[in-house]
Amino acid sequence: xxxxxxxxxxxxxxxxxxxxxxxxxxxxxxxxxxxxxxxxxxxxxxxxxxxxxxxxxxxxxxxxxxxxxxxxxxxxxxxxxxxxxxxxxxxxxxxxxxxxxxxxxxxxxxxxxxxxxxxxxxxxxxxxxxxxxxxxxxxxxxxxxxxxxxxxxxxxxxxxxxxxxxxxxxxxxxxxxxxxxxxxxxxxxxxxxxxxxxxxxxxxxxxxxxxxxxxxxxxxxxxxxxxxxxxxxxxxxxxxxxxxxxxxxxxxxxxxxxxxxxxxxxxxxxxxxxxxxxxxxxxxxxxxxxxxxxxxxxxxxxxxxxxxxxxxxxxxxxxxxxxxxxxxxxxxxxxxxxxxxxxxxxx
Amino acid sequence: xxxxxxxxxxxxxxxxxxxxxxxxxxxxxxxxxxxxxxxxxxxxxxxxxxxxxxxxxxxxxxxxxxxxxxxxxxxxxxxxxxxxxxxxxxxxxxxxxxxxxxxxxxxxxxxxxxxxxxxxxxxxxxxxxxxxxxxxxxxxxxxxxxxxxxxxxxxxxxxxxxxxxxxxxxxxxxxxxxxxxxxxxxxxxxxxxxxxxxxxxxxxxxxxxxxxxxxxxxxxxxxxxxxxxxxxxxxxxxxxxxxxxxxxxxxxxxxxxxxxxxxxxxxxxxxxxxxxxxxxxxxxxxxxxxxxxxxxxxxxxxxxxxxxxxxxxxxxxxxxxxxxxxxxxxxxxxxxxxxxxxxxxxx
DNA sequence: TGTCGGTGCTGAATCGGTTTAGCTACCCGT
DNA sequence: ACGGGTAGCTAAACCGATTCAGCACCGACA
Numbered sequence: 001x002x003x004x005x006x007x008x009x010x011x012x013x014x015x016x017x018x019x020x021x022x023x024x025x026x027x028x029x030x031x032x033x034x035x036x037x038x039x040x041x042x043x044x045x046x047x048x049x050x051x052x053x054x055x056x057x058x059x060x061x062x063x064x065x066x067x068x069x070x071x072x073x074x075x076x077x078x079x080x081x082x083x084x085x086x087x088x089x090x091x092x093x094x095x096x097x098x099x100x101x102x103x104x105x106x107x108x109x110x111x112x113x114x115x116x117x118x119x120x121x122x123x124x125x126x127x128x129x130x131x132x133x134x135x136x137x138x139x140x141x142x143x144x145x146x147x148x149x150x151x152x153x154x155x156x157x158x159x160x161x162x163x164x165x166x167x168x169x170x171x172x173x174x175x176x177x178x179x180x181x182x183x184x185x186x187x188x189x190x191x192x193x194x195x196x197x198x199x200x201x202x203x204x205x206x207x208x209x210x211x212x213x214x215x216x217x218x219x220x221x222x223x224x225x226x227x228x229x230x231x232x233x234x235x236x237x238x239x240x241x242x243x244x245x246x247x248x249x250x251x252x253x254x255x256x257x258x259x260x261x262x263x264x265x266x267x268x269x270x271x272x273x274x275x276x277x278x279x280x281x282x283x284x285x286x287x288x289x290x291x292x293x294x295x296x297x298x299x300x301x302x303x304x305x306x307x308x309x310x311x312x313x314x315x316x317x318x319x320x321x322x323x324x325x326x327x328x329x330x331x332x333x334x335x336x337x338x339x340x341x342x343x344x345x346x347x
Numbered sequence: 348x349x350x351x352x353x354x355x356x357x358x359x360x361x362x363x364x365x366x367x368x369x370x371x372x373x374x375x376x377x378x379x380x381x382x383x384x385x386x387x388x389x390x391x392x393x394x395x396x397x398x399x400x401x402x403x404x405x406x407x408x409x410x411x412x413x414x415x416x417x418x419x420x421x422x423x424x425x426x427x428x429x430x431x432x433x434x435x436x437x438x439x440x441x442x443x444x445x446x447x448x449x450x451x452x453x454x455x456x457x458x459x460x461x462x463x464x465x466x467x468x469x470x471x472x473x474x475x476x477x478x479x480x481x482x483x484x485x486x487x488x489x490x491x492x493x494x495x496x497x498x499x500x501x502x503x504x505x506x507x508x509x510x511x512x513x514x515x516x517x518x519x520x521x522x523x524x525x526x527x528x529x530x531x532x533x534x535x536x537x538x539x540x541x542x543x544x545x546x547x548x549x550x551x552x553x554x555x556x557x558x559x560x561x562x563x564x565x566x567x568x569x570x571x572x573x574x575x576x577x578x579x580x581x582x583x584x585x586x587x588x589x590x591x592x593x594x595x596x597x598x599x600x601x602x603x604x605x606x607x608x609x610x611x612x613x614x615x616x617x618x619x620x621x622x623x624x625x626x627x628x629x630x631x632x633x634x635x636x637x638x639x640x641x642x643x644x645x646x647x648x649x650x651x652x653x654x655x656x657x658x659x660x661x662x663x664x665x666x667x668x669x670x671x672x673x674x675x676x677x678x679x680x681x682x683x684x685x686x687x688x689x690x691x692x693x694x
Numbered sequence: 695t696g697t698c699g700g701t702g703c704t705g706a707a708t709c710g711g712t713t714t715a716g717c718t719a720c721c722c723g724t
Numbered sequence: 725a726c727g728g729g730t731a732g733c734t735a736a737a738c739c740g741a742t743t744c745a746g747c748a749c750c751g752a753c754a
Contacts, residue, residue, distance in 0.1 A: 404740035
């Protein structure tokens with residue numbers, strides 16, 4: 001029923017040559033001398049038999065499996081993570097590689113199990129990805145392997161790390177507001193604990209850009225990165241009579257909560273208040289008005305990580321990928337200032 | 348530097364037995380007679396050397412790779428898809444298997460390439476997943492392999508197909524409204540083309556349940572499954588003076604657009620209009636009021652598919668997975684009826 | 695005493711490739 | 725006629741496991 005795969009031996013016999021010769025032809029080695037005529041016979045036979053080399057057998061001998069492991073903490077179950085993985089897979093295919101995908105769910109034992117299972121299957125290297133740009137502690141098993149860190153960094157060096165250029169992203173967000181005419185009534189929404197590099201870097205990008213423009217943040221509203229806490233925090237902030245001209249939200253979910261709070265306060269986006277955000281998730285184009293947001297470059301991140309992993313001369317160290325602003329409808333020129341923000345910095 | 352992996356030969360030598368004996372011990376075969384003493388020596392040696400069998404070598408001999416292929420059309424880049432994959436991976440690990448993940452992006456050539464690449468690496472079977480519950484045309488290559496269809500069906504039989512119980516989901520949605528007291532002023536939002544089984548089945552579940560309750564849908568609003576078209580269609584519907592007591596939206600994105608339209612019409616959820624939806628995505632708990640939605644059981648879908656694939660006695664045919672209602676805040680009793688829905692059925 | 699059966703183990707073949715080492719036939723120069 | 729070089733090919737080892745076939749030993753039984 002299931003037609004057997006044909007082997008190199010089959011090809012060799014049909015072409016009337018030895019397995020060795022067939023192997024040389026199929027792997028295209030030019031250092032061994034094969035007559036053009038024999039080469040054609042082998043290629044012809046391979047075509048006729050629809051020959052495909054058994055990669056398991058090849059790997060066993062060469063130790064090259066054309067396979068890499070993709071390990072993440074919880075990245076695979078996050079909404080946007082799919083694109084990171086899809087782009088990694090597509091890039092790997094372009095290099096004739098396939099991806100074993102594993103998710104540790106943050107459990108070091110699961111992670112260890114995944115790594116060992118992949119090594120047992122001869123993976124030639126790993127991409128280790130994290131959901132949040134942060135510092136990670138690497139399993140010793142990984143350190144002895146070709147490795148690229150994706151969306152995270154590690155104290156131990158000696159391998160490439162691919163991260164979004166969060167600083168530049170922060171700058172883009174700030175510049176979008178400055179360009180629209182906002183200056184000293186810009187308020188940040190979110191929180192930036194030290195270990196979340198995405199947050200701290202975005203903040204640096206924002207503040208430095210404002211400093212260069214001769215101004216600074218008018219305040220910041222502490223809030224977890226979810227809609228509900230953001231809604232509550234921003235509602236309270238507005239209820240206290242504060243009237244900033246713009247909010248910078250540290251991600252789209254915060255922006256959603258901020259939208260809801262602004263709306264409930266009877267204000268309009270962007271005429272009363274502008275909003276810019278980070279992530280450029282689907283959500284950004286679903287809300288009304290559509291949200292201007294700095295995109296996380298998932299596609300490029302995945303592509304860069306795999307390209308680096310499979311490049312024998314890969315450069316170690318930090319590789320920053322540009323974050324582009326998706327300009328939509330949530331930013332407009334500020335109205336004439338009415339009520340200034342009172343000392344609202346809670347941090 | 349990189350300590351070499353130890354081989355079965357190393358273990359055998361350290362234990363003072365032949366490779367054959369070591370192999371029998373390690374694979375736990377009881378049909379070959381090994382003395383308890385020799386067995387202990389081998390196990391001890393394996394422990395000391397941290398021996399792990401080379402799965403490539405084993406597969407080459409046994410044709411059992413402990414590896415399966417997961418192929419999807421565009422599932423991997425959709426928000427919720429991550430959970431499907433993560434749950435498949437977790438289940439596979441429980442069976443000592445690893446997943447090659449591939450995404451065809453709907454391109455048959457890419458799909459073919461992925462399948463062949465996976466076969467070259469000796470996968471023992473495939474899960475073929477689709478984003479939308481629909482009928483698919485299977486590559487001939489797949490049909491000769493152990494195969495489970497996930498979230499899609501095929502005319503060719505002979506393998507298990509795992510799908511959400513969309514009909515039951517429709518019933519749950521309708522029952523939630525009936526239980527709250529809604530009866531003959533319920534309107535559907537979405538569209539149900541024949542090839543999208545999720546839609547047609549959900550509709551059947553809804554209408555049959557209403558029929559049993561002695562009523563029927565008061566109308567249906569045609570709309571693509573995205574927020575903006577839903578917003579426009581529902582806005583128009585409400586502007587025409589229609590005042591249903593409840594909307595059933597065919598997914599959460601439609602529900603978002605519906606929320607926006609209801610809000611713009613000056614109406615309140617759930618006091619003026621109740622809303623139930625399908626998907627139970629993150630969005631459902633982010634909107635205000637929180638959305639009551641029938642969940643797509645991603646975790647169970649992935650688990651079931653892998654369990655079936657790796658069960659040698661797997662049952663062919665359709666496996667339906669229950670869809671549970673996540674009750675939140677968007678359903679309440681209808682107010683006294685005021686303006687009835689005018690013949691609004693546009694389909 | 696010879697043989698039969700069971701216990702406990704091992705040598706060698708095998709999976710399907712890659713790669714090393716070497717063989718043969720032919721041409722050329724002397 | 726012979727030595728040497730080279731083009732073109734192949735036998736066999738090898739990667740690390742599984743597994744078939746069989747060997748050595750021992751006790752029991754006729």
